[in-house]
Amino acid sequence: MKILIIVVAGILLWSGGALLADEQHKSQTLNMKIEGMTCGMCEAKVKRELKNLCTEAAVDYKKDWGRCVYEEGKATPEQILNAVKKTGFKGTLIP
């Protein structure tokens, strides 16, 4: 009987923990217009900076475009735009 109680309690704890983890790691995708990039070096520079905050980062200088997949609670759109600004380019959100 004791073992059963421990097992049930363990399952409850485990599922509760999994639910909590799901909420904390909600992924968000942010698309940006990035102005001022002229070559692959610029692109790499922005991408490197985004990688610090994003789980996935994509940048295309030919399209003046960038995408960042980030986890809620680990980064904010403001932080991401600031990271772009730090590289010397101007990023704006694409709704």
Ligand SMILES: [Cu+2]
């Ligand atoms: Cu360049």
